[in-house]
Amino acid sequence: MQTTLAPQYQGTPEGQEAEAILRKCVHCGFCTATCPTYQLLGDELDGPRGRIYLIKQVLEGAEPTRKTQQHLDRCLTCRNCESTCPSGVQYGHLVDIGRKLVDERVPRPLAERAKRWALKEGLPSPLFGPAMKAGQAVRSLLPESLRAKVPAPQQAGAWPVREHARKVLMLAGCVQPAMMPNINRATARVLDAAGIQTVIAPQAGCCGAVRFHLNDQAGGLDQARANIDAWWPYVDAQGGVESIVVNASGCGVMVKDYGHLLRGDAQYAERAARISALARDLSELLPDLLPELAERLQGRIDPAQALLAYHPPCTLQHGQKLRGGVEAHLTALGFRVRTARTESHLCCGSAGTYSVLQPELAYPLRDRKLAALDDAFAEGEKPAAILSANIGCITHLQSGTDVPVRHWVEVLDEALIGR
Numbered sequence: 569m570q571t572t573l574a575p576q577y578q579g580t581p582e583g584q585e586a587e588a589i590l591r592k593c594v595h596c597g598f599c600t601a602t603c604p605t606y607q608l609l610g611d612e613l614d615g616p617r618g619r620i621y622l623i624k625q626v627l628e629g630a631e632p633t634r635k636t637q638q639h640l641d642r643c644l645t646c647r648n649c650e651s652t653c654p655s656g657v658q659y660g661h662l663v664d665i666g667r668k669l670v671d672e673r674v675p676r677p678l679a680e681r682a683k684r685w686a687l688k689e690g691l692p693s694p695l696f697g698p699a700m701k702a703g704q705a706v707r708s709l710l711p712e713s714l715r716a717k718v719p720a721p722q723q724a725g726a727w728p729v730r731e732h733a734r735k736v737l738m739l740a741g742c743v744q745p746a747m748m749p750n751i752n753r754a755t756a757r758v759l760d761a762a763g764i765q766t767v768i769a770p771q772a773g774c775c776g777a778v779r780f781h782l783n784d785q786a787g788g789l790d791q792a793r794a795n796i797d798a799w800w801p802y803v804d805a806q807g808g809v810e811s812i813v814v815n816a817s818g819c820g821v822m823v824k825d826y827g828h829l830l831r832g833d834a835q836y837a838e839r840a841a842r843i844s845a846l847a848r849d850l851s852e853l854l855p856d857l858l859p860e861l862a863e864r865l866q867g868r869i870d871p872a873q874a875l876l877a878y879h880p881p882c883t884l885q886h887g888q889k890l891r892g893g894v895e896a897h898l899t900a901l902g903f904r905v906r907t908a909r910t911e912s913h914l915c916c917g918s919a920g921t922y923s924v925l926q927p928e929l930a931y932p933l934r935d936r937k938l939a940a941l942d943d944a945f946a947e948g949e950k951p952a953a954i955l956s957a958n959i960g961c962i963t964h965l966q967s968g969t970d971v972p973v974r975h976w977v978e979v980l981d982e983a984l985i986g987r
Contacts, residue, residue: 569593569620574629581832582665586627589662592655593620599649599659604915604933605642613639616649616659623666632670640667642929644922645781646882646915651889660887661828664785671783687921688782692774692791697746716967717924724749728760735765736853737802737812739795739819742774744959751959754981755815755850761864761984762857767809771798775814777822780829781920789833792826796839803846812843815850815977817958818920821887823847849890850977851957854897861984862901869902869983876905876979877941877951879965881958882915894957894976903979905955908940918964934968953979 571590577583599616600606606615613622619639626632640663647660676684690696703710703718710718736759744751756766772795780788802809814820827841878895885891895905917923917933941954954969955976956962966973 569595569624571624571627573627576629577627577669582669583627586623586662586665589658590620590624590627592657593617594655596654598652598654599657602648602652602913604644604646604648604917605929607914608929608932609642611639614642616643619643619663619666620657620659623662623669626666626669632674634674637670637674637676640670642926644882644915644917644919644933646919647886648882648913648915651886651913664780667783668785683925684782684921687924688779688784688787691778691921692742696743700743700746713927717963719747719963719966722748722750724753725757727753728757728766730760730765732760732763732765734763735767735809736848737772737799737809738766738768739772739775739812739814739816739823740768741816741819741959742778744816747963748959748975750978751815751975754975754978755813757981758857758861758977758984759813759853762860764853764857766813767802769798769802773798775819775822777818777920780822788822789829792822792830792840793833793836795823796826796836796843799843800839803842809846811848811853812846813848813850813853815957815975816960817849817881817884817888818960820847820849821883824888849884849888849957851884851890851893851897854893858897858900861980865901865983868986873952873979873982874903875945875949875951876903877944877954877971878905878907878976879916879937879941879954879956879961880907880912881956881961882919884957885913894955898955898976898980901980906944906951908937908944910943911936911940914940916961916965918958918960920960923960923964930964931968934964938965938968955979 569590571587573583573587597617603615612618622636622639643663645660645663649659704721707715707718740752759766774791776788776791779791814823824844824847827844830836830840895907898905915933916937917930923930951971953972953974954965955974957976962973962975
């Protein structure tokens, strides 16, 4: 796509990157067919091709409007379009640039600014844990819309205490320890069963995705730098950790992108690239763990609990380009895992803070996803649980179904310990 940058964007990092991305686009429209918001709204400007044109116009000097901002806001950043694109257009990076440039020139209404500020300041805050506990204590009294965001308290079980020669770092996350602490502990127990010790750096915090995708890109990068500083002694030490494991796929995309996002930072570029190279989604460790886990699981899998539905998060299948691994490896271990017959590639509507900011789109997408998962089972069949790999998807899907929605590692952990 031919692009002539306006003078104010010529020679700037954003302008140069955006121009390189735009030049790969051939207007084919394949991306439109797999865009969830285009499927719901039927508006070209609410699909990737339309949003690309909007961003191109801004870069060429057109004045963005509130409508421009809203069309970009409605994008889930699911990156399904990237999986579909035959030309390799890096739409995710382009829409980040577009949102930043538009927000610099289009003021938001006060109520919208307040909501976005509360999300970017509140979710990564140390006060989030106490606030979640308070919400759980009065959960039954909360309005339905808020109760959907406050899961019932979990019994998380113990953290393993054995030491192993093999060690991995794990990102604990900002909301996961308070909302669903069993995910991290189940991860540590499963790795422990396979002879790997899980280490958490006390000073590591939010991956930075919340701030970055709410257009506090500077704040998100500061959190990335803080994590790099916290992890570096473990990475740089002789005989240090072999990888950085992330069990929330949304965070995994962000950590794997540190090298790209900080490539222009002379102080952090090299270390950021090293951190990104070490980052692994938890599912990427499964092939190495299968022999040990298969031996331990013999005779332990309850047939009644083995029939499972699986929703692959967009951040896993499109953001990290990891497809088919979770369901294949769980099947190899003796579980019966089914994905949706159709639309398994589509977003469930969670998309980080999207379900809070765009509920009128997020909840129809949730219901569509749940219907597609339900259709994977014969009449009279019901899965013991719906599995996913990202806390946002898990919480969002659970708000629309009575079937338990869990991280896949929790089911594996329960089978290993015989619960």
